[in-house]
Amino acid sequence: MQIKLKLFSIAKDLAGFDEKVVEVSQGSVAEDVLESLIRSNAKFVDWKKSLRYAVNLEYVHGDFRLKDGDEVAVIPPVSGG
């Protein structure tokens, strides 16, 4: 199945892109997207603990089960205000 992966801030800089349609296997959960990011840039390992995930504009835990067509965002520590 396919998801739309969205990256922001430091995650975007590390990956070198801000949006990509990604093929993921059935049963994938939100934090699985990190594995492919780590393959593209090993520095993502250091960020593992401080990244959060949002699916379809809603924060989710790492074990949130994805479905086809989801928009999955990797959310580094926010710094608005």
Next chain:
Amino acid sequence: MQIKLKLFSIAKDLAGFDEKVVEVSQGSVAEDVLESLIRSNAKFVDWKKSLRYAVNLEYVHGDFRLKDGDEVAVIPPVSGG
């Protein structure tokens, strides 16, 4: 000796004036000005407890000793803000 008496808000309305030079006897204290005001309008009796006094732009207790030339203000409950 003479003081300058200044009235505001409800005190001004009750007395019918906002400023007057008043002759007071030596040894007068701030709240003594109320006595002459009560003579001019008995309604000042009802206000006695809620009035405060300022001498030369500074809050004082009722027993504050006046001196010649003081500016004495009668301060009804404030309602700024």
Next chain:
Amino acid sequence: MVQLTKNRIETEEVLRSVIAPESGAVNVFVGTTRNHSNGRRVTSLEYEAYEPMAVKMMERVVREAQGRWDVSRISVVHRIGKVNIGESSVVIAVSSPHRDEAFQACRFLIDRLKQVVPIWKREFFEDGSSEWSLQSHEQETATQAG
């Protein structure tokens, strides 16, 4: 900036007066005139001040706040004279490097202003009558000298 003014208060200007390059947090309190008072419809208001003492007391509460919190700049502007419904009667702005201190100092300032600054509000009602708004003095905490 501590000021009494007969003109509309420009919030943007008061805000600008406290912005400091090292202070990222600004808290602003704005008092606006309400259309009712104790169930009666208010059509306009008038503020009277014992002007030199009001300015002196506003400056004093500003110094009190500066002594208690790590704040950068403080401005207090109070309107006097006639004020229409929905217009600002007072604007207090506090900048600080820390938002917590900006909030606390601003809260303190409006509370103290309402206790000690000699300004009086007269409310005008639909029927043409008017009344001085008279809360009782909050004596316990008020500045007393003498």
Next chain:
Amino acid sequence: MVQLTKNRIETEEVLRSVIAPESGAVNVFVGTTRNHSNGRRVTSLEYEAYEPMAVKMMERVVREAQGRWDVSRISVVHRIGKVNIGESSVVIAVSSPHRDEAFQACRFLIDRLKQVVPIWKREFFEDGSSEWSLQSHEQETATQAG
């Protein structure tokens, strides 16, 4: 009013958007950009947002505040894109019949916004370099679903 904007935030306009004839107290929080960060001189900033989610989260924290305090109107406006030093990055305004509730709700809103709204600040330094400002997530209190 909940809004992301690429333009300067007009404080007066945000204030006007919350003024209600029955609510005399307005508390406003303004975040302004600072000229330093961890001892380094900052020359300008840029805010990036995950726009649809940022708006959704801003609306959510507004609803949370409305559920907890007796407030009349709330506006939250956050700047995105390039922001010069001393300009406002965020303006939050809360009107209420009670000043205590206006202060508390406004304080809550800026705290929650900094926790959950997906907006990121990039600071540009004198030497031309830039860095994302990265505090750690305040996970305990952040909104989590799923």
